[in-house]
Each structure stands twice: as structure tokens, then as C-alpha cells.
Amino acid sequence: MKNSLSVxxxxxxxxxxxxxxxxxxxxxxxDYAEEMGPIIVHFAKDGKPVLLExxxxxxxxxxxxxxxxxxxxxxxxxLKT
Numbered sequence: 001m002k003n004s005l006s007v008x009x010x011x012x013x014x015x016x017x018x019x020x021x022x023x024x025x026x027x028x029x030x031d032y033a034e035e036m037g038p039i040i041v042h043f044a045k046d047g048k049p050v051l052l053e054x055x056x057x058x059x060x061x062x063x064x065x066x067x068x069x070x071x072x073x074x075x076x077x078x079l080k081t
Contacts, residue, residue: 021052021053026044030050038056
């Protein structure tokens with residue numbers, strides 16, 4: 001059985017002035033976006049994510065890191081909205 005791995009280019013940008021972290025996971029054209037708490041996910045027409053926009057990024061990442069350091073095994077993190 002042959003395994004194959006498709007690797008896509010991911011671009012990460014942080015804007016200190018506005019405290020926004022952008023994670024671009026696709027080059028596809030954005031069709032619509034949905035806000036999920038402090039995260040806005042931009043989707044292509046086919047429903048696949050194109051861009052993750054994390055508002056108040058320093059606070060969100062700090063909270064996720066605190067939770068991650070307290071757990072001994074991988075645990076899903078729910079962000080408060």
C-alpha cells in the first residue's frame with residue numbers, strides 16, 4: 001500500500017498594531033467567511049478553509065498555551081467568546 005502526503009504552502013503573518021494573526025492555508029479565492037468567537041474563517045466556494053484570521057491573537061494564543069501546559073495528553077481547547 002502506497003502512502004502519499006500532499007503538502008501545501010501555509011503563510012503566517014502577525015500584525016502587532018492590530019494584534020491579528022493571519023494563517024493562509026490555500027491560494028483559493030475567498031467566497032464567504034464565518035466568525036467563530038475570536039476567529040474568522042474564510043472559505044472557498046467549495047467550503048474548504050482559505051484563511052484563518054485570529055483577532056486579539058496574543059490573548060487567544062496565551063490562553064491556548066496555558067491550557068496546553070496544564071494537560072498531560074492532547075485535549076481539544078474551547079475558546080470563550
